[in-house]
Amino acid sequence: MPTAKNAQSAKNAQSAKNPKSAGKVRSKKTATVSASPERRRELLNTAAEVFAAQGYNATTVRKIADEAGMLAGSLYYHFDSKESMVDEILSTFLTELWDGYDAVLAAGLGPRETIEALVTESFREIDRHRAAVAIYQKESKHLAAQPRFGYLTDSQQKFEKAWLGTLERGVADGVFRADLDIRLTYRFVRDTVWVAASWYRPAGHHSPEEIARQYLSMVLDGIAVRE
Amino acid sequence: MPTAKNAQSAKNAQSAKNPKSAGKVRSKKTATVSASPERRRELLNTAAEVFAAQGYNATTVRKIADEAGMLAGSLYYHFDSKESMVDEILSTFLTELWDGYDAVLAAGLGPRETIEALVTESFREIDRHRAAVAIYQKESKHLAAQPRFGYLTDSQQKFEKAWLGTLERGVADGVFRADLDIRLTYRFVRDTVWVAASWYRPAGHHSPEEIARQYLSMVLDGIAVRE
DNA sequence: CCTGTTCCCTAACAAGTGTTTGGTAGGTTA
DNA sequence: TAACCTACCAAACACTTGTTAGGGAACAGG
Numbered sequence: 001m002p003t004a005k006n007a008q009s010a011k012n013a014q015s016a017k018n019p020k021s022a023g024k025v026r027s028k029k030t031a032t033v034s035a036s037p038e039r040r041r042e043l044l045n046t047a048a049e050v051f052a053a054q055g056y057n058a059t060t061v062r063k064i065a066d067e068a069g070m071l072a073g074s075l076y077y078h079f080d081s082k083e084s085m086v087d088e089i090l091s092t093f094l095t096e097l098w099d100g101y102d103a104v105l106a107a108g109l110g111p112r113e114t115i116e117a118l119v120t121e122s123f124r125e126i127d128r129h130r131a132a133v134a135i136y137q138k139e140s141k142h143l144a145a146q147p148r149f150g151y152l153t154d155s156q157q158k159f160e161k162a163w164l165g166t167l168e169r170g171v172a173d174g175v176f177r178a179d180l181d182i183r184l185t186y187r188f189v190r191d192t193v194w195v196a197a198s199w200y201r202p203a204g205h206h207s208p209e210e211i212a213r214q215y216l217s218m219v220l221d222g223i224a225v226r227e
Numbered sequence: 228m229p230t231a232k233n234a235q236s237a238k239n240a241q242s243a244k245n246p247k248s249a250g251k252v253r254s255k256k257t258a259t260v261s262a263s264p265e266r267r268r269e270l271l272n273t274a275a276e277v278f279a280a281q282g283y284n285a286t287t288v289r290k291i292a293d294e295a296g297m298l299a300g301s302l303y304y305h306f307d308s309k310e311s312m313v314d315e316i317l318s319t320f321l322t323e324l325w326d327g328y329d330a331v332l333a334a335g336l337g338p339r340e341t342i343e344a345l346v347t348e349s350f351r352e353i354d355r356h357r358a359a360v361a362i363y364q365k366e367s368k369h370l371a372a373q374p375r376f377g378y379l380t381d382s383q384q385k386f387e388k389a390w391l392g393t394l395e396r397g398v399a400d401g402v403f404r405a406d407l408d409i410r411l412t413y414r415f416v417r418d419t420v421w422v423a424a425s426w427y428r429p430a431g432h433h434s435p436e437e438i439a440r441q442y443l444s445m446v447l448d449g450i451a452v453r454e
Numbered sequence: 455c456c457t458g459t460t461c462c463c464t465a466a467c468a469a470g471t472g473t474t475t476g477g478t479a480g481g482t483t484a
Numbered sequence: 485t486a487a488c489c490t491a492c493c494a495a496a497c498a499c500t501t502g503t504t505a506g507g508g509a510a511c512a513g514g
Binding site for chain 2: 054055057058112138139141142174175176177180181184185187188189191192195196198199206211214215217218219220221222223224225226
């Protein structure tokens with residue numbers, strides 16, 4: 001009897017699954033909803049670390065439990081499946097990401113300033129959600145195939161619309177080069193930013209803002225010396 | 228260092244393998260080496276496609292066999308493990324990659340021309356080994372932990388030496404900017420090139436050379452309009 | 455004391471995993 | 485014809501996987 005249908009309906013319309021609304025409401029069956037959202041977040045963090053390090057499919061639920069100092073079955077007191085763990089990790093990350101992005105996009109900046117703000121915000125998110133970003137990078141393609149993770153595809157389209165639109169606006173305004181394939185430029189900028197999550201370590205001697213500054217300098221002005 | 232021959236002989240030499248096969252004396256008549264290398268390459272191609280699409284761990288040996296129109300056990304006439312399949316895929320790719328890279332590095336070009344040639348060569352390799360590159364991107368980090376895939380680490384170090392060295396030479400020669408963190412620049416260039424394998428499709432309307440040209444234009448001169 | 459809740463453990467299950475063993479149809483060679 | 489080789493199938497084996505059921509220790513409030 002495969003259960004785990006409940007988590008799906010809750011986040012269908014990207015309704016943020018904030019830990020504050022955990023305890024109550026019609027609890028009906030479900031269960032697996034911890035009373036302490038703190039422990040839940042703690043476990044999700046270790047799960048995210050293992051997922052990011054080993055890959056989702058290569059990560060066994062026993063490994064996560066081991067890392068958390070408990071046994072495999074005990075995890076199911078807090079979560080109702082391995083899938084729901086990665087689901088919550090990714091949806092939490094995307095919710096926060098779009099909080100930041102929407103604020104930038106609503107600020108009414110020019111194209112170049114918007115790109116700069118988006119890149120900076122992206123590196124801040126990488127700093128805060130390194131593991132989640134790494135998981136997103138590696139697994140979103142497979143996961144998006146399942147209807148449960150449809151919000152990944154939605155997010156990706158919204159993402160493309162925001163970035164590509166800003167780039168097009170910049171070309172129209174004459175601040176970005178018009179001799180480049182705009183789609184290629186979009187993928188170029190997008191990838192250069194997000195793959196950084198694969199090597200970024202928060203303990204490094206570069207702050208997210210400093211990395212963003214240098215990346216923007218390279219993307220906007222190039223690495224060659226001007227004559 | 229990593230050659231296809233290496234991968235093969237290595238598996239006979241250190242045939243320690245997993246402690247799974249308990250009890251039995253491992254007479255191991257070897258075999259599993261097909262007489263027709265054509266069929267072998269054919270199967271490796273379909274395996275690479277599935278690995279690239281689903282991820283290595285998520286790919287079952289039954290799925291590969293299914294895609295090849297045969298049963299799971301039949302694959303073991305050609306290969307002696309799932310691991311050896313991905314091994315051969317990656318080592319073959321890296322061998323060809325370094326054939327190209329070494330030729331470029333031996334040409335005695337200037338820093339800028341070397342970078343241009345390396346980027347162009349990289350996109351040609353992505354064109355030829357799209358699946359292998361995608362697998363390398365996703366799985367090399369986990370696989371490199373196993374001693375069998377030590378050549379992945381070797382290759383990565385050689386890679387860094389070649390690219391970073393060229394960039395440093397360019398800074399010394401005054402053709403690349405000196406105000407950037409050189410390691411950051413290296414990761415920037417490296418990542419921008421190789422993540423392209425995640426979206427590149429050989430049927431696309433851009434040739435590898437054309438993509439390389441535009442990428443180089445962006446990396447070297449930036450996407451902003453000069454005033 | 456009893457009762458209930460929280461959080462974990464023990465122990466198992468069924469499905470799926472990579473892999474092995476033995477067999478066999480069809481072609482080639484002697 | 486008989487022996488042989490290639491390339492596959494059929495069926496299992498040993499093990500791992502995510503998941504579940506039941507129980508129990510610790511602690512709370514009454």
